[in-house]
Each structure stands twice: as C-alpha cells, then as structure tokens.
Amino acid sequence: MTTPLAISLGDPAGIGPEVILGAWARLRAERRAPPAFVVGGPGLLQQSAEALGIDCPIVPIASPEEATFASAVGLPVLALLEGQWNPGHPSQDGARLALASLQWGTKCALAGAASGLVTAPVAKGALAAIGWHYPGQTEYLADACARPYRDAVMMLAGPSLRTVPLTVHIALAEVPALLSVELIVHKARIVAAGLRRDFGIADPRLAIAALNPHAGEGGQFGDEEARIIAPAIAALQAEGIAAFGPVPGDALFTPRARAGYDAALAMYHDQALIPIKALEVDEGVNVTLGLPIIRTSPDHGTAFDIAGKGVADPGAMAAAIVMAAEMAKARAAASA
Template structure:
C-alpha cells in the first residue's frame, strides 16, 4: 500500500496495548504485516512489551510517512500522545488518551495520511465520564466523517460468516417497533455496496433473517415477516439486489446455509453477534460500512479483568489489521 494504516490505542487500561503488540509481532513473524502505525502511546506500548515480554520494539515517529522505514526496526508509533500504564485500572486520564488517539486517527485517515483505521477497544462508560456522548465508536466515526449515524452500518466478519445487526444497542422489547421496510432497504443497500467495493464481491447475496420463530409460522408467532420483511425483500429484488428470506434464525447459520450467502442481515444485536462469536471469536472483525473511510476493529471489548496478564489473544486484532489492508486494496481496485 502507498499509505499506511492507522491503529488507535484503545483504552490503555484494557487489553488494547497488548493485543496491538501481539498482533503486530505475529503478523511480522508471518511476513503479513502491512504498513501501519499506532496513533500515540509509545511509552504505554513500550512498558507493555517489557512487562509481558513481547518481542516488539517500539519506534516513535513524528509523521505517518515515516512508518514505512520505521517498520523495518519495529512497531511505528506516533509520538505526542502518551500516558501512564495502569492495566485493569481504568481512569479518566486513560479515557482521554483513548479518545485523543481515536480523534487523531480519524483526522489522519480523512486527510489521506492513513489508508484506513483500525480501532482498539474502548470503554464507553469511561469515555462518557470525560464527556463522550456517542453510543459507540461507530457513531462517533459517522459524525466525524460528516455522515448521519444511520449511514454507518456495523458488519461483523470472520473467515466463514458475515452478519449485520439491523438494530444494535437497544432493548430487545423495542426491536419489533424499530424494524421497518425503510430500515431494511437502507442498510441492505449499504451492505451490498460495501461488499462490492471493499470485499470484491461483485454480486452480493444477502440473506434476510426473520424476527419471529419459524419466520412467524404464517402469522401464528407474529406478522412482521409478512407485513414488513417480505415486502422489503421484494423491493430489494426489484432493484437488482440478490436478497432472499425471511430465513428463520435457527436455520440461518448452519454450514449449508452459510454457503448460500455473502452476508446475513439480522433483526437484532444478539441474533447477529451470537453466531459470529461462537464461530469466529478469535478472528471476528467489526467492520463499519457506509463511510468514506475504511474502519475495522476486533470484535471484543477492553477486558479490563485480564488486562496486563498476557493471556489476551491477539488473533482478532491481527485479523482486523489484515482485513483493513485487504479492504484498502479492494477499494483501490474497485475505484480504478
């Protein structure tokens, strides 16, 4: 890539620093590390590597362009943002560092100094305590990119499955009232375009999940399938999008079913995340579609309870870094 990836630090009291180091060391040893740099925290990362005996030298840099040369020596890290290392002890200072790294990373990516953004886990409650007013990083990124929140679509992706929750962080009791034909159409269009542009899937196949057991059983268990979901699928098909369903949730994730689609659009959070985490926990990646920038993240949280112990698996962070690089390459090809 002619431009490196930017990796945000995440909450320094969580597992972010150690999985960044572990992922980079693993990818470098395998010869798969793309050009990249971490946005701030050189001392946090250096102390983490020393404490956990991770073989990953830290190379402070002043400009993203230096990442290409610095990577020959170790992990490039932008100097200028830093703080103390306090594993498992979240603090306002740590939250401010996480937020500054995220803000700086977005600016660099929007400016073209980074080809994509990989975000380490943050703690929403810790960020809220220092003035954060967003449901999550996805919504923050949408606003930073000048897009409405509903244009930022969360897709969870692994080697054998991609899922999209149509509703995300809302109570389950509110889901039926939030599911609408317009919501399904809007997100399905963004997913189809994202698969084409960022994943090289020329003719995306979208499976649309049902809301109720047995897809409503002819109205016995609910009428949302006939009243809302089926008309949305028909409208997508009329636009030339290969969508099908409603598929009962208990049949959607069998091996045979997964071979028949490129992404599954699910009605609520757990319907999408339970199968993804069951199948791809150590390689699951959170991808944001619908934005002008590429953004990926490991599909797990800060894990404060195990931070600093050296037991966090860096597999999902490594997968997020590789996927961001692959998306960047696919986008260049699609836009050529």
C-alpha cells in the first residue's frame, strides 16, 4: 500500500481516541501498521495519549499525501480539525467534531486520497441533536456514495466467522414480513461480489440461515423457509453463486459448519451478531460491502462509561485497520 487509510475520530467523549492510539501503538510495535492518518484532532489525541500513558507519537500533517512518510515517525493526524478531549461527557461540540471527521474522511476516500475509511464509533443520539438524520454511519456513507441504503450491506467479520444480517435495526416481530426472495438474492449478490473483490475469494460459499426453529420442520413452525428462503437459494444457485441452506440457526455456527462457508447470511440482527460477538469479541470488524469505497469499523460502540479509564481494548480497532488495508490490497489486485 502506498495510498494511506483514513481513520475518523468518532465521538471524542467515547473510547474512539484511545482505541485509535492503542491500536496504532500495537500495530507499530508488531510492524504491521499500514500507512494511515487520523482525520483531525492532533491536540486531542496528544492529550489522550499523555493522560493514558499510550506510547504513540502524534505527527500533525497538512494533507493525506504526507501520511505515508509521517507514519515512519508516529501516527499522522490531519490538522484541519481540533476539539476537546473530555472522556465520558458527550457534547454537541464533540458530535460536530465526529461528524466533520467522518465527512472529511469520506471525501478523502471518494477522491482516492485514502485507500479506505476506518470509522471509530459515534453516538447517534448526540448526532441527532445537531441535525443528523441517518440511522447510522453506514446509511450516511451510502448516501455520500450516491448508493441506495439497501446496497450498503453490513458484514461482521473476524478470524473464524463472517456474518451478514439481512434485516438490521427493526423489531423482531417485523422480520417475517420484510423477508422476500428479492431481498435475499439482492444482498447475497452484493456479499458474493464483495468477497471476490475485497477478500480475494474466487468462488464464495454462502450459507443461508433459516428463520424458524429446525428450518420450519416441514412447515410445522412456519413456512418462510419453503416459501421465501429456499426459492432465493435456488435463484442464487442458478446464477452460479455457491449458496446453500436454509440452515437451522442452532446448527449454523458450530466449528464444523463454519468450515463449510465463507459467509453466513442471517435473517435478523441478533442471529448474525450474537455468534460474531461470542466468538470474536475483541477482533470483530464491521465491514460495509456494496460501496465504491472500503469501509471498516470496530464492532463496538462509544462506551462512554469506560472512556478515559485506560481499560478499553484496542483489539477490534487494530483488526479494523488491518482488514481495511488487506481489502485495499485485494481490491487493487482485482483491478490490476
């Protein structure tokens, strides 16, 4: 990699600043740190590093082009934005800084000045108070990339498992009515294309979860498997996509089952997120597929309650940085 990654600050009152610092210090010590820069907050990050005793020199830079060389000295930080470090105390000023960092990082990725974007956690409530109208960063990024929300597919990825929730932030009671053959086929196509382009998997294997216990038990516990899920799998197979199922949810995540697929497509939020958080709690990465830019994020929130206490684990942020770099390499190789 020669084009650096952009890393957004997230809410400065959360654990974003300290996990960015901790992740960079860890990766640099292990000689695994890719070229990257943080979008804004050099003074804020310096204050955080000194207060928490994190050995991570801050190198203010004026443009992304300086990041690759500055990385040899410390953590490059674009000096165009600044704010206050006040851990555990979210504010509107902090939300504005988080939003500006996300916006500038997105612009850098879209313009090719950054090879990908790694986003630290934001507080949706604090952003809503300053006029933010998106459900989350994923929807914002889809809009910024001029893509419909449905094309921005969330995949949770770790060393031993990748999962995709086909429906996300909705009540469980609403899931059956939202499932359709078209929804499953559309999102499975995006997942398969993303695994090929960004992960270098030539023939991705997709396990499609059942909705009901025992995959409906022949219709005794629901008919969605026969009426919706199985026809979607057949349509995917007809296109040459290696999809199979419906696999009962209680059988999908055993070690033997996980060895048989590259990603599992789940019918609802918790069906996908419980196993990834149970198995990859410190290394889980949120990846957005279906966008023209690469985006990863640690699979955790702002954690205001522990911010500034020096106990936040930077493992997921380190994994998000490394995965974004690997995706950028895979994408470059695929387009060569």
